[in-house]
Amino acid sequence: MPVVNLPKIKHVRAFTVRGGGADYHDQGAGHWIDDHIATPMARYPEYRQSRQSFGINVLGTLVVELEADDGTIGFAVTTGGEPAAFIVEKHLSRFLVGRSPADYEKIWDQMYFSTQYYGRKGLVVNAISGVDLALWDLLGKLRQEPVYHMLGGAVRDELQFYATGARPDIAKELGFIGGKLPLHHGPAEGIEGLHKNIADLAEMRSRCGDDFWLMLDCWMSLDIDYATRLAHRAWDECGLKWIEEALSPDDYWGYAQLKKNAPKGLLVTTGEHEATRWGFRMLMDMECCDIIQPDVGWCGGVTELMKIGAYADSKGVMMVPHGSSVYSYHFVITRHNSPFAEFLMMHPGPTEVVPMFAPQLLGEPVPVRGKIRASELDKPGFGVELNRDIALHRPYPN
Numbered sequence: 001m002p003v004v005n006l007p008k009i010k011h012v013r014a015f016t017v018r019g020g021g022a023d024y025h026d027q028g029a030g031h032w033i034d035d036h037i038a039t040p041m042a043r044y045p046e047y048r049q050s051r052q053s054f055g056i057n058v059l060g061t062l063v064v065e066l067e068a069d070d071g072t073i074g075f076a077v078t079t080g081g082e083p084a085a086f087i088v089e090k091h092l093s094r095f096l097v098g099r100s101p102a103d104y105e106k107i108w109d110q111m112y113f114s115t116q117y118y119g120r121k122g123l124v125v126n127a128i129s130g131v132d133l134a135l136w137d138l139l140g141k142l143r144q145e146p147v148y149h150m151l152g153g154a155v156r157d158e159l160q161f162y163a164t165g166a167r168p169d170i171a172k173e174l175g176f177i178g179g180k181l182p183l184h185h186g187p188a189e190g191i192e193g194l195h196k197n198i199a200d201l202a203e204m205r206s207r208c209g210d211d212f213w214l215m216l217d218c219w220m221s222l223d224i225d226y227a228t229r230l231a232h233r234a235w236d237e238c239g240l241k242w243i244e245e246a247l248s249p250d251d252y253w254g255y256a257q258l259k260k261n262a263p264k265g266l267l268v269t270t271g272e273h274e275a276t277r278w279g280f281r282m283l284m285d286m287e288c289c290d291i292i293q294p295d296v297g298w299c300g301g302v303t304e305l306m307k308i309g310a311y312a313d314s315k316g317v318m319m320v321p322h323g324s325s326v327y328s329y330h331f332v333i334t335r336h337n338s339p340f341a342e343f344l345m346m347h348p349g350p351t352e353v354v355p356m357f358a359p360q361l362l363g364e365p366v367p368v369r370g371k372i373r374a375s376e377l378d379k380p381g382f383g384v385e386l387n388r389d390i391a392l393h394r395p396y397p398n
């Protein structure tokens with residue numbers, strides 16, 4: 001049998017889109033995700049009520065589309081908007097055109113090291129992640145295989161989800177295994193804010209019963225003293241399962257201290273704003289947390305997540321990726337140290353299950369009774385198509 005040569009990449013296109021989707025903070029007024037959520041900017045009263053007020057949705061979604069010379073198209077969505085589109089079209093495309101999508105290791109290496117002088121984390125790695133996910137989607141579509149097959153195959157028959165949103169009580173009714181609440185009050189709101197945080201959590205505990213997992217997402221908003229006090233009260237009074245992203249992602253020393261300070265049994269989690277094997281190695285080598293939570297659309301894509309996940313597995317650390325819909329699902333189903341997954345409840349209430357990246361993806365699977373069967377992922381690539389009825393803007397056509 002001759003070796004099959006895959007078609008080469010012929011066109012690279014980067015689009016921006018507004019209104020939800022991969023930039024899930026880009027929502028209308030009245031959405032739970034923008035309702036007085038604790039942030040590092042909440043020390044300024046004028047930016048306390050709304051994250052959109054300080055610009056959380058300023059970038060919008062990035063869509064990366066790769067077309068092979070046989071006309072097959074792979075694509076992915078992530079955040080990063082117009083500046084990421086510039087990086088993809090003006091810088092990264094040179095490492096893609098004329099190449100085979102099967103060469104994802106070399107392509108990743110060239111994208112990362114060519115941008116290292118201005119990149120390494122954040123926006124640039126969002127852009128790299130978007131390209132990498134589009135490469136895997138194209139590779140799957142060319143090979144007529146789902147991405148999870150190419151990653152080693154399913155180790156479970158189904159994905160099991162916890163729900164992130166303001167209504168864990170409704171998440172429980174919908175069949176999820178747990179509910180993660182946003183923290184509403186940060187250190188600038190003083191002891192009264194701390195009492196309110198505990199009262200909110202206690203109210204949810206009374207609605208959900210003793211055994212349902214309840215978690216708190218602190219979105220980088222706390223200091224070590226506040227996080228320690230919150231962790232102890234939330235554990236003692238409300239049976240909290242984990243405290244997520246309590247501190248700045250740059251404060252590895254703080255996380256290591258928080259993990260020591262936290263009550264035994266309460267899990268410390270973080271990582272959604274961390275990037276690459278090197279960032280996660282810091283978190284794990286410094287014993288910062290019990291669960292790492294990389295976002296595959298932000299940490300470097302699937303190619304980098306494989307390295308991060310393998311290191312976590314060798315260290316005995318659980319990896320539960322942040323949100324990111326199908327791009328996470330195809331990975332989580334293949335790994336024993338990723339035993340469940342996150343589902344972001346993007347309904348404004350949130351009182352019902354809606355597709356996480358709506359309206360950008362067609363065919364996006366959603367949990368039913370908190371689960372998605374592996375067989376629902378049995379479509380080429382990531383198994384979704386780009387919704388071309390929404391307004392795609394290409395700011396930097398080559």
Ligand SMILES: [Mg+2]
Pocket residue numbers: 217219244245272
């Ligand atoms: Mg989070």
